[in-house]
Amino acid sequence: MFKSGFVAVLGRPNVGKSTLINALLNQKVAIVSSRPQTTRKNVNAILTRDDFQIIFIDTPGIHIPKNNLGKYMVKKAREAKNDVDLILFLTVPDINMKRGDKEILSGFSRDIPVILVLNKVDENDDFRVAESLKNYSLEYDFKEIIPISALKQKNTDKLLELMLSYLKEGPKYYPDDMVVDAKERFLICELIREKALKLLSEEVPHGIAACIVSMVDEDKISRIEAEIICEKDGHKGIIIGKKGEMLKKISTYAREDIEKLLNKKVYLKIWVKVRKEWRNSNNYLNEYGYK
Secondary structure: OOEEEEEEEEEOOOOOHHHHHHHHHOOOOOOOOOOOOOOOOOEEEEEEEOOEEEEEEEOOOOOOOOOHHHHHHHHHHHHOOOOOOEEEEEEOOOOOOOHHHHHHHHOOOOOOOEEEEEOOHHHOOHHHHHHHHHHHHHHOOOOEEEEOEOOOOEOHHHHHHHHHHHOEEOOOOOOOOOOEEOOHHHHHHHHHHHHHHHHOOOOOHHHOEEEEEEEEEOOOEEEEEEEEEEOOHHHHHHHHOHHHHHHHHHHHHHHHHHHHHHOOEEEEEEEEEEOOOHHHOHHHHHHOOOO
């Protein structure tokens, strides 16, 4: 019997949703960083084996939005919980349950099974983990409860087995070799943004976006011109860095990953543009793909 289904991965920002999906697929399909609100759009990641296909919906962290981009992110995340076969509710150990987690749980339909996935247990002591599991189990009628470490892939195989037990016989929605349902241009922009997130000072990343200006594919090389968008003139200087060193680092690291994605040489040129308050501008949000 061939099983298939859609699984929404939901939770607050920075609980490890993208890290978990990368671990389950055993390859990088979603960008990750230590910054909260890294994921901005729902992305379908596809795990196919001989007898099953699971489509994971990687969602933005659900939070209290402070701008139109934040409202878009939360809207997309909340939409993901509706037409799915299973929900993975991801959180991290905490003696006192976060208010945000309670609000997320209150919005779940009782018709869709929910598995509590307590992530980052390797970073917490046994008492904190045990108390967290007890408190969460009293808050909601989870079908399953499992502690894991997505980063160290602890219990991820067991989690996969649990998910399969809740999926039914179904069709193969995607070809065997497809691992992510997203356009190349979107993935390239995400890789550029990921490198910026990892390299820039803390106040800059939330206010940046990346977009492709032009992309020309030749037989042995792709020539890509892209922009990093920021909100302040001061941020532009930080992104470029002294004598252009920071922008050069971002470009170099991004190019290396883009070459792996496209499986060919890449010429990458990045400019930095200031678009003040772009996160509150519907025109800019549409232009940068947050429609």
